Amino acid sequence: MSATLATLYRAIRRLHVMDVTCLLHTSPDHQAVTAVQPGIHLALGGLIARAIDLEELETLRRDDRINPVVGTGIARTAASSEHGPGDQWLYGIWQDDRVISFIWVATGYIPASENFSRSAHLGSSLNMPPHCGFLFNAWTDPEHRGRGLMASLLRALIHDDALDLNLQDWFATTDWTNAASQSTFQKCGFQRVGRLYRIGRGRMQASVVPDLERRMKETVRLGSDRQKPCIAVDAPGLRWSV
Known part of the structure; x- marks a missing residue:
């Protein structure tokens, strides 16, 4: 991405008429092989990584112990084996009584209102098959960036299956110009699709979305028995797959 294009896109984005995100994919096996930087050793750093349930999240928000960009999803402590719509979890890293890094995990249907870069009305919904998970709304406290916290979260969720979801494929989206976030995901085994x-x-x-039927076969070689996630099918207006 050239600096000129990135600057132009950021200017257009302020008008809330364009939203461009990168779609990323990995699987537990691929992540385990390529994650050369597993992040910091949480125990040695005095940190704890664990799931946060809905009641606890409400308390954290009320006491200003978690950043407000955490979002408004429904936190669940367990999911059905079908991984249906609305199954979401919040997984975070704690330092003392504050959450300094977190990421949302979802299965089933993810509404456009929870998957966008800067403009909620330009979000992209995803309909994930039961074997797929989606990671979104990732955040790390600026004072703790560069410590490998997000890499630790990704490794725990995907390679170690900290939430016992037993998923075969994982997806995520990042803003097109967010090179730092893309680099973190790629170091943890994610590929752009x-x-x-x-x-x-x-x-x-x-809407212009990736043709996953073609791209997944070419880049990831998924078995024919796996369904492909559907992107932005309920977005208004015209839609093309390329």
């Missing part, structure tokens, strides 16, 4: 373009306002919108 395309970009999601959402343009417009109201009913006058257009």
